[in-house]
Amino acid sequence: MLNIVLFGPPGAGKGTQSEKIIDQYNLVHLSTGDLFRKHLGEGTELGKLAQKYMDEGNLVPDEVVIGMVKDKIATTIDPQGFIFDGFPRTVAQAVALEDMLNDFDTSISGMIALDVPDEELKTRLLERGKTSGRSDDQDESKIDNRIQVYKNETLPVAEFYENQGKYNKIHGVGAIEEIYLAIRRVMDGL
Template sequence: MLNLILFGPPGAGKGTQSEKIIAKYKLIHLSTGDLLRSEIQGGTELGLRAKTLMDQGLLVPDEVVIGMIDNKLKEHKGAPGFIFDGFPRTVAQSEALDALLAGHNESISVMVALVVDDNELLTRLLNRGKTSGRPDDQNEELISKRIHEYNSKTKPVADYYQAQGKYIAINGIGEIETIFEGITGAIEQA
């Protein structure tokens, strides 16, 4: 089973590349945002708990998100693998994900990180903001804050998987197909 974390800062191209990876390897896409919305719409116990917290402006605790991921793993037992999107974002979440997967006799196969310098990210996100209508991609100060947040809080997750020998960095600047070839090479290597 292939369990892949596609990693990188906002604007690195994760959305574009994850679609290509899913199509090629037939992986189940596990996006924490999608999971939260699905559980809330389904009225599940975890969804109702998450909605109560979100309605109060609070973050959904890791154990709730892990519970949702566990539900998806059980729902798709025969899947060829999973691609994790937006999770894990902290070392604590990485440890919890590893423990969850171990309970299913699985583990993360590889973390593929799209590496893009901050200036390129800013340019990409501002351009995306012009076409997407997303307000968070139209404010340069907000974009810089998001990139800084990623660099300071999320990047240690890469170090965590690098220590396990599961981290592979891919240059996220260039043609979409060239980047995808780099990703598939990293997956095949893993």
């Protein structure tokens, strides 16, 4: 089973690249943002709680995220593998994911980290905010906060996978197709 952590700050292009990877490798997309929005759309208490944290530009607590991810993995029938988009966001989540995957007799094959400078991230997010309707993509202070939260709380996850020899950094600026080809070169070597 091919299990990939697609990693990078908000606006790095994870969603764009994950679509291409999913099509090529027949992986199940597991996006915590999508799970949160699904719960919000259904009006669940979990969705409302997740939205509160997201609107503030903060991370949703681990226990909420981990429960949703485990449920998704357990209810997926005969997967070829998963692409984890936006998860894990903390080292505690990475450890919990590793334990969870062990229960399913699999593991993370590799992390693909999209590296994009802060100013480019801000430009991309503000542009996305014009069409997405997401309030957290329309406010520069919220964007700055999200980038800072990523650096302080999420970036250590890269070191976790680097220590396992599973970290692969990809330059995330340029043509979408060029970035995708760099990702494929890494994935084909896993």
